[in-house]
Amino acid sequence: MTESLAITRVTHSCHLIEIGELTVLTDPWFSQKTFYHPGEPIAFQPEELPHLDAVVISHEHYDHCDLDAFKRYPHKDVPMIVAGPVVEKARKVGFTNVTPLEAWESTNVGDLTFNAAPGEHGVYEVTYVITGGGRSVYFAGDTLLTPELRTLGDRFGPLDVTLLPVNGLHIRMAGNKQVVMNADEAAELTSVLRPKLAIPQHYAFTAGPIGDRLILKSDKDPTLYVDAARRHAPEVPVTVIKPGERLVVAA
Structure with a gap:
């Protein structure tokens, strides 16, 4: 039997994933501070x-692991599946x-x-394929595109949904180092995973006007990915979800 599937965007990489009667939160982020603003x-x-x-956390960066805010969630025994460096912070x-x-x-x-x-x-990061009830969701945190990710379809079978980062974040102060896949790279992975x-x-x-000018560089328009996906994977539908919007995914 195939269970129902719905995705609700909270902000950034924080989503509620509902598979049947079970609800999973990804990469909690509920606050903001200097140089860290959701931009939405x-x-x-x-x-x-x-x-x-359950809660999954891909890595320890504040915008994916806002535990000082998330500790207000009343059920401290909620199962948390995390990258290793997050364990001590969560406890x-x-x-x-x-x-x-x-x-x-x-x-x-x-x-x-x-x-x-x-x-x-x-920093050290893991991503997650969440499966159950005849459904599967790939949550990619904010990873770069790596060769291993191209094997996910072979390893885990057809995917219902991919949640991929697309802003191509670069660190200006680290020699303009890229640390997140960009729209074209995400579209390329989409074409492989289908x-x-x-x-x-x-x-x-956004890191704010000063931070974006001096520290970080990124693309903030999701339609860049929409357009890239049309070129790389025209058979795959793409939907941009607004914060608070709940999207039911057809079987």
Whole structure:
């Protein structure tokens, strides 16, 4: 039996993924500070979230691992599946059920399986293929495009949804080093994975006028990915979700 599937954008790379009766939160971000602004509304605060059956965190950067804010979520025993460096941070703010995964490891929560896949970023990162109820979602955090990611379809079968970062973030102060895949690279991966639906993420982020001019450089327009996907993978539908919007994905 194929379960229902819905994706709700909170902000940035933070989403609610509903598979059947189970709800997963990705990369919590609920606040902002100097040089870290979502660039779009934050649809919910932790105390406004529905009951969560699991949380996945790709890496320890604040805009993906805002645990000082997320600690306001009232259920500290929620299962958290995280990159290794996040474990101590999560436990320090009171979460008690924290499982680290390395790439190609997996764990189960209820009827869902969380499969960790490689990621490459400025710090250690893992990405996740979440499967269950005849559904599968690939959540890519803010990784670069790496050769291993091209194998996900072979490893895990057809994907219903891919959530891919698209802003091509560069660090100006590190020799203009690229740390996130850009729209064309995300579209290239889309053409390889061929999901039933592709959703861009990680694009509106801004470091503010000074930070964007001196520290970071990125593309903030998700339609760059929409256009690139039309060129690379014209058979794959692409949908841009606004914060707070819930999208039901057809079977």
